[in-house]
Amino acid sequence: MTFTVSEENYIKSIYHLQQQTETVSTNSLANELQTRPASVTDMLKKLQLKKLLEYEKYKGFRLSATGNKVALNIVRRHRLWEYFLVTKLGFEWNKVHAVAEELEHVSSKELIQKLDNFLNYPQTDPHGDPIPDVNGKIPVINQVSIADIAEKKNVIVSSVGNQSPAMLELLNHYHIGIGTALKVNMRFSFDGSVEIKVLKHAACIVSKQVAKNIFVFYD
Amino acid sequence: MTFTVSEENYIKSIYHLQQQTETVSTNSLANELQTRPASVTDMLKKLQLKKLLEYEKYKGFRLSATGNKVALNIVRRHRLWEYFLVTKLGFEWNKVHAVAEELEHVSSKELIQKLDNFLNYPQTDPHGDPIPDVNGKIPVINQVSIADIAEKKNVIVSSVGNQSPAMLELLNHYHIGIGTALKVNMRFSFDGSVEIKVLKHAACIVSKQVAKNIFVFYD
DNA sequence: TTTATTTTTTAGGTTTGCCTAAAATTTAAT
DNA sequence: ATTAAATTTTAGGCAAACCTAAAAAATAAA
16 A cells, blocks of 8 residues: 655654554644644544554544554654665765655655565664564664663763754754763762763763753663 | 755756757656656756756756756765765675665765765766766766777777666676776677777677667777 | 533635547648 | 647636634633
């Protein structure tokens, strides 16, 4: 089965919103896609007809098992392209999203299989997010937010929870990226802010909000 | 200025048809795009309005200077992707067309610039067709068809004029690709067919029609 | 538990790109 | 030079994906 670019965008957005809330609302999806609630309702009907969606009028909705598989495939394509753009073409990791957004809709199965092989089957994209395999299986990465780890521990950044340009700008400023080695010096219980020390750079303090979005490996 | 996928396909097809005939007809374009003449007329009006086309009712049409620039940019993207697919992802050179057809519509300028750099600024695509540079300049490749060269000359295949699957199948069968070294043993004046000898393979005879489509370097 | 507010859906309309059938024009044949 | 045939355009429609404005339903507040 094949889908339009628009359908794929809806499916992908529903998938992402589902990670946070059990069931998705029309308004939140409209907001995510920068479109109108009425347009969302239109598309919901189509997706339901195609058995990609579990949907009852006025009751919210979520992807069906099939819909989920389709979503994972789109996510897979998106993240493989992001990895390609950063590691092969030399894009900055905070500038790949828009381009990957276009590339992900190129549908050739053979293309993605060969791309995956060319990239040597990467496990995560440049933001540290896991790349689903051909069957939609997502590799498990053991990680904790630096808002939650013990002080004085040397750790490696594994991923970043929020990928807005604002967040990425901040991380660049502090010289933090995937793979960066850092240490949590101390945590201030007053507001949950955290003092961190990045190798070869002066110690700095990040807010709890930021800390929650920086994940590091643990075993 | 930005164009829809459909507009880009029309522009590209008009460009290609123009290589053979001075002015393009509605029917031939409809045939090329596997669509109906009436649909073509619709689009012609749009492209004319956007100043991409010189067009007079019932009189045929051709790309304007602007239209030509746009076309060259699309051709550039298409051929860079083809080169990428063959040299990096390991696609067979006769199977890249369809995939490149999708990739060419991804519009990011930065993407194409970085891709070109990554590929090391190739001059020709896997079929030997020249790749226009950022400014639309097409590298000149000195070549002649083997229908026209002297006998007993050792030459290198530079490009193939017809890229239909049928032609590419035939070439694969005779072990002929871009860069293949071969010699024209003799030409039969009766029908213009040509006996050629590919290095390490038995001599074989190709029809005049095939010979006209095999080009080799000369200086 | 009514009433007010917010959310969601329906109704009806637009644009893009396609279609068929019929009319207009050009080209070819008698 | 007419007539016939082929080509091209117009007219009117359809589906996808969006929109606004109004109606319906659900949720929150009084």
